[in-house]
Amino acid sequence: MSTVLDVQDLKVSFHTRNGVVRAVDGVSFKVEKGKTTGIVGESGSGKSVTCYSLLGLVPMPPGRIEGGSAKFGDVDLLKLSEKELQRIRGSRISMIFQDPMTSLNPWLRVGTQVAEPLRLHEGLSKSEAWKRAVEALREVGIPDPEKRIHQYPHEFSGGMRQRVMIAMALITRPELLIADEPTTALDVTIQKQVLDLIRDLQKRLGIAVVFITHDLAVVSEVCDYVNVMYAGRLVEASPVQELFARPRHAYTQALMRSIPALQRKGEPLYTIPGLPPDLANLPSGCAFRPRQTPERQALCLTDRQPPLVEVSPGHWAQDCPGCLIRD
Amino acid sequence: MSTAAAPAPSPAAFELPHVQPGRSLWQDAWARLRRNRLAILCGGLLVAIVLFCFLGPWLTGWNPTETNLALKATPPGTVEIRPDGSGGKHWMGTDPLGRDILTRIMRGGQVSLMVGLVATGVALLIGVGYGATAGYLGGRWDMGMMRFVDVLYALPFMIFVILLTTMFGKSMLLIFLAIGAVEWLTMARIVRAQVQVLVRQEFVEAARSLGLSTPAILIRHIIPNVLGPVIVYSTLTVPAVMLLEAALSFLGLGVQPPDSSWGTLINDGAENLETSPWLLLYPAAFFSATLFCLNFVGDGLRDALDVRASKD
Structure with a gap:
């Protein structure tokens, strides 16, 4: 290849x-x-x-x-x-x-x-x-x-x-x-x-x-x-089947939850709360933190930007304690 | 229509089909224009007026500046026989100095048409080039270039012309220059505004992603798209330029007597309206016929160049 x-x-x-x-x-x-x-x-x-x-x-x-x-x-x-x-x-x-x-x-x-x-x-x-x-x-x-x-x-x-x-x-x-x-x-x-x-x-x-x-x-x-x-950075990178089978980052998971076809009839559609951050003054630390659920938000990095780590072979995700969901 | 070769039923039906490369934008526009009878008629009339003005003086046999005080402001159809036996009919009468009106209209037409077409041509060339460049480059270049246009706009035209004539003397070339120098400004603004809109269209981005250079994008993709408004504005510019020339001549800055232009002839005619109306009638008729035709030709061209307005 x-x-x-x-x-x-x-x-x-x-x-x-x-x-x-x-x-x-x-x-x-x-x-x-x-x-x-x-x-x-x-x-x-x-x-x-x-x-x-x-x-x-x-x-x-x-x-x-x-x-x-x-x-x-x-x-x-x-x-x-x-x-x-x-x-x-x-x-x-x-x-x-x-x-x-x-x-x-x-x-x-x-x-x-x-x-x-x-x-x-x-x-x-x-x-x-x-x-x-x-x-x-x-x-x-x-x-x-x-x-x-x-x-x-x-x-x-x-x-x-x-x-x-x-x-x-x-x-x-x-x-x-x-x-x-x-x-x-x-x-x-x-x-x-x-x-x-x-x-x-x-x-x-x-x-x-x-x-x-x-x-x-x-x-x-x-x-x-x-x-x-x-927000201008990769949060997750993976072969396609792997990504859909096991999304690791909270943002990817939220995106998948927002696919209308996968939601139950009659329920309000799921949307990710908040707006994408202003790229002119990004928060230091995890960029997805403001849109996280409160309990997870507390876990997110605030001092530095999370680096990409290889979670499983070929599957990379941002290593933020609040956003990365390991097995 | 008969010139377009019809695809002949060829025996080589199993070969790769022969693909006729498409006609260019201009060939297309011409095909559509030909179907617009009014525009073609007016175009023909314009050509006739031009030929009439430039070739006519040899046919009438009169000298446009030769005076004859025995025939002051005679009505159309007066026959003049000179002492030597030569002479002929004054088809459109004579002016207060006994000059043949028809010949003077022809001579005046030469001047007016030249001013109108040359000055508009100059304005078109500079205006489109300048406006398209400013609009395409945008940003600081656009700022600088358009402020320069603003400064020129702010110069009072008459003072500008008086300055030029006192510095370089009176000449036809100077009138072309002065009028061209004013008329291109509006053209540049119109084109710039159009181009600014076009540049944001995705097909310009697409053209860039195909590897076209900036001049190629301007010539192939931008300028053809602004031709419609440009042509309409040009047909409006020609009469405006002719009127400007008339105004300059009236002030004694343009065409000098005994020479004539349509503008000066109409001015003279207006002064003698009560006593000899034909002095105004004939030059005014030529002037309006020309403007009329220009407008219809301009409209026709705009429609012909708009690929969406008229389908094949």
């Missing part, structure tokens, strides 16, 4: 008028070839910023990469110049976005947009690139691609547009695909189709996928390995 991406101790912060926001604070994870690594967390937990910073897409200023490394092949993505990153983006690492309604340019034909990475990175002629684009659209299950390729994005439904985005991302056969909540904006039946598509293509092409989502049901469906993020 070869590692495609190895992120170590990534730190990204935003220097704003209201102080320094530590959006990502010491995150490490690996992505294996042919596997899907999930990053799960609430809004504002830093999961998107983690991935944007890998491609140099974090606006700087106010953003700043404070430290860490991201080994992709034999290069460190965080140390590349904009020019070098441009050569990697869209050819070796591609990205798909949350909202397929706005991530296609309404003024350009779908074919032009799908063919764009090929024209840019492989220097293909227009007719060559369009031929490949038709194949790419067929591959993602768009019926009648010879005709559809001449249409504009507004003539496609949401699910079809997300397929177009996937075709566009994979047309250059990248080694790594970053999917930033690719199914959040779609309704459930379409969601399933798009997830299946991503999984199929990944198996066939053997690419590595980083899958960002806040939906644990989606995680269980597509991911091989899961990183749970909270």
Whole structure:
């Protein structure tokens, strides 16, 4: 099993008028070839910023990469110049976005947009690139691609547009695909189709996928390995079956309790009390402490941030006496 | 329509289907524009007016600045025979100095159209480039660039022009420059505001994640998206520029007599409205016809460039 991406101790912060926001604070994870690594967390937990910073897409200023490394092949993505990153983006690492309604340019034909990475990175002629684009659209299950390729994005439904985005991302056969909540904006039946598509293509092409989502049901469906993020840090990281069988961290457990499908009918839905902490002034110590139940809160670390420990082989969790539940 | 090659029923049905690369935005827009009869009609009329103004003076046979005090402000259709036997009809009459109105309208049209189109072109080029850059870069760059625009905005236009003319003397080029220098400011603001909205759209982020460079994103993804408002504003700028030129000429800063522009002709005509209305009627008719056509062509272009408004 070869590692495609190895992120170590990534730190990204935003220097704003209201102080320094530590959006990502010491995150490490690996992505294996042919596997899907999930990053799960609430809004504002830093999961998107983690991935944007890998491609140099974090606006700087106010953003700043404070430290860490991201080994992709034999290069460190965080140390590349904009020019070098441009050569990697869209050819070796591609990205798909949350909202397929706005991530296609309404003024350009779908074919032009799908063919764009090929024209840019492989220097293909227009007719060559369009031929490949038709194949790419067929591959993602768009019926009648010879005709559809001449249409504009507004003539496609949401699910079809997300397929177009996937075709566009994979047309250059990248080694790594970053999917930033690719199914959040779609309704459930379409969601399933798009997830299946991503999984199929990944198996066939053997690419590595980083899958960002806040939906644990989606995680269980597509991911091989899961990183749970909270307040810019990893609270738990584990192979997917292990995580669902034995969640160790209080936050992961709370997330699982909040899945509506797993709750009993007629009872009020469970929600995690409180709000995610303000990343501009994090409490010292365990970041989940303010949202813990009172008796556990007393046990949480207050003086230092809990380090990740390996609870069982391959399963890591933050070692906070209040939050970590050992066997 | 007949030029587009229909996919011929080929015997090679089992080969990879031939994929026609799509038409560009411009080819598309042209196809849609052609279906808009009013816009095409007005476009044709505009071309006719331009040809009329630039080629006409050779056909009428009159010199636009030659006076004839025997024929002061004669009505349309007056026939003048010079002592040497040459001469002809004054189709639109003569002005108080006996000059042929038709020829003067043509000559004036040359000046007005040049000012209108060149100054608008300059404003368009600078305004779109500047506004798009400021809007895209944002932050401190945007601040600096837009404050510069504010400063230029605050300069009183007339004082600016008087300053220029006293420093460099009166010339047509200077009028182009002065008007262009004022008109691009509004264009830059409009474009900047549009671009600021667009930059936050996900497809720009997506374009970046595909590895496009900043200039490529601006040219391929941003500027085509702002063309609609830009074109409409341009068609409004052309008449505004022509009026500015008329105002400058009225103050003696623009076109100098005996030369003419539509602005000066209309001014002269307004003075003689009671005695010889054709002096106002004909130049005003040309002026309004031009503006009218420009507006319809502008509307047509905007609709043609909007891929969502008119479906194929």
